[in-house]
Amino acid sequence: MERTGNGIIIDDTTLRDGEQTAGVVFSKKEKIAIARMLDGIGVRELECGIPAMGEEERDCIRALAGLGLNARLITWNRALIPDIRASIDCGVSAVDISLSVSDQMIAHKIRRDRRWVKEQLKVALGFAKDNGLYVSVGGEDASRADLLFLVELMGIIRSLGGDRFRFCDTLGILDPFTMYEKIRALRTAVPELDIEVHTHNDLGMATANAIAGIKAGARFVNTTVNGLGERAGNAALEEVVMGLKLACGIDPGIDTHRFHEISRFVGAASRRPVPPWKAVVGERVFSHESGLHADGVIKNPRNYEGFDPAEVGLTRHLVVGKHSGSSGLVERYRELGIALSKKEAVCLMEQVRAIAQRLKRPLSDGDLRRIYSAGKCSLKAA
Numbered sequence: 001m002e003r004t005g006n007g008i009i010i011d012d013t014t015l016r017d018g019e020q021t022a023g024v025v026f027s028k029k030e031k032i033a034i035a036r037m038l039d040g041i042g043v044r045e046l047e048c049g050i051p052a053m054g055e056e057e058r059d060c061i062r063a064l065a066g067l068g069l070n071a072r073l074i075t076w077n078r079a080l081i082p083d084i085r086a087s088i089d090c091g092v093s094a095v096d097i098s099l100s101v102s103d104q105m106i107a108h109k110i111r112r113d114r115r116w117v118k119e120q121l122k123v124a125l126g127f128a129k130d131n132g133l134y135v136s137v138g139g140e141d142a143s144r145a146d147l148l149f150l151v152e153l154m155g156i157i158r159s160l161g162g163d164r165f166r167f168c169d170t171l172g173i174l175d176p177f178t179m180y181e182k183i184r185a186l187r188t189a190v191p192e193l194d195i196e197v198h199t200h201n202d203l204g205m206a207t208a209n210a211i212a213g214i215k216a217g218a219r220f221v222n223t224t225v226n227g228l229g230e231r232a233g234n235a236a237l238e239e240v241v242m243g244l245k246l247a248c249g250i251d252p253g254i255d256t257h258r259f260h261e262i263s264r265f266v267g268a269a270s271r272r273p274v275p276p277w278k279a280v281v282g283e284r285v286f287s288h289e290s291g292l293h294a295d296g297v298i299k300n301p302r303n304y305e306g307f308d309p310a311e312v313g314l315t316r317h318l319v320v321g322k323h324s325g326s327s328g329l330v331e332r333y334r335e336l337g338i339a340l341s342k343k344e345a346v347c348l349m350e351q352v353r354a355i356a357q358r359l360k361r362p363l364s365d366g367d368l369r370r371i372y373s374a375g376k377c378s379l380k381a382a
């Protein structure tokens with residue numbers, strides 16, 4: 001697979017972990033549309049489903065495989081030969097083979113031991129490689145696992161021709177500093193094997209942890225649109241991409257202009273509407289009400305916007321409300337075709353605040369026209 005400028009590859013798992021959000025179901029048509037959109041903006045890999053789930057899921061994955069996307073499709077599998085056979089039957093060329101790797105899950109979830117994990121890894125990975133598949137080995141609960149055991153597993157993966165190791169912070173319990181240290185240690189111990197990071201948002205650190213993993217040397221990173229996913233979700237595609245670009249100066253080669261459109265589509269398809277304040281794609285993250293902020297943005301948007309809203313398909317809104325100042329008010333009236341003087345604006349401010357306070361909302365265009373026409377401000381005619 002061709003590498004982007006910085007060699008970072010986004011593997012988006014909206015169609016797999018995203019759909020695992022409790023209660024979420026995508027139709028086949030929606031999955032196809034989401035896959036096309038993600039492919040269209042340059043996402044290089046899509047984790048697209050779980051063939052072991054049954055014929056309907058397989059039918060959907062076959063349909064995705066038939067689209068001829070540029071993105072590589074990868075499926076999720078337990079470390080079981082029938083799961084991998086089901087993936088082969090769907091026509092994909094890449095699989096994630098998952099094994100629980102923490103002692104907690106080995107003992108209390110799959111109820112085996114480390115020896116079984118190593119043996120099952122050899123069986124499943126051997127089968128997948130014999131069938132010519134590209135393989136990421138998913139270390140479920142890797143963040144709680146013994147690092148030396150992970151190094152041992154990575155050695156086995158490498159020796160059997162596995163293509164990468166997925167380090168999963170399955171419970172979302174890491175902080176970015178620990179994430180960095182763990183990935184760095186694994187990179188140093190097994191530099192020949194690529195690492196993929198899969199982070200959950202239980203403590204609100206999924207995006208930070210994904211970026212920490214990349215900075216520590218992971219080349220693949222999992223995301224989901226809007227941060228959908230198990231429990232509190234996964235690292236959000238839009239946050240990881242913009243974070244990499246703006247905070248780290250790493251361009252993962254994604255066209256961000258359709259982020260808002262894709263976010264809305266996935267919000268509707270998942271029936272999980274996006275909160276207006278959602279980082280990067282929320283409808284209102286470029287709305288300015290506070291007097292000093294509005295004044296700053298009017299003078300130069302760079303004063304209060306880290307990036308141009310158009311970069312993610314959004315637009316800027318000036319809002320007149322309880323915290324407004326006169327500059328914002330003058331500008332809003334200008335947008336309504338009314339030339340308000342600074343003095344008039346200062347005079348109207350008391351009414352603006354009173355209305356916002358009473359109605360617990362910003363003033364609508366109608367409210368603004370009404371108070372202007374009412375002419376209650378003695379300076380209006382001045």
Ligand SMILES: CC(=O)SCCNC(=O)CCNC(=O)[C@H](O)C(C)(C)COP(=O)(O)OP(=O)(O)OC[C@H]1O[C@@H](n2cnc3c(N)ncnc32)[C@H](O)[C@@H]1OP(=O)(O)O
Pocket residue numbers: 017020050052053076077078079080098099100109110111140170230
């Ligand atoms: C962290 C993650 O998100 S991993 C992805 C998880 N995704 C999903 O579970 C969604 C789709 N899942 C499914 O449709 C079903 O759970 C299936 C088809 C995978 C399995 O269904 P079932 O056979 O009915 O089993 P069930 O759902 O109860 O799963 C539990 C079994 O899987 C085993 N198992 C769990 N993980 C693994 C693994 N990585 N490798 C091998 N076996 C595993 C458990 O040990 C347990 O087996 P046991 O009954 O012998 O103890």
Ligand SMILES: O=C(O)CCC(=O)C(=O)O
Pocket residue numbers: 017096097098099137138139140141166168169170171198200
């Ligand atoms: O690939 C795996 O092992 C599981 C990935 C996952 O969804 C998780 O650990 O949260």
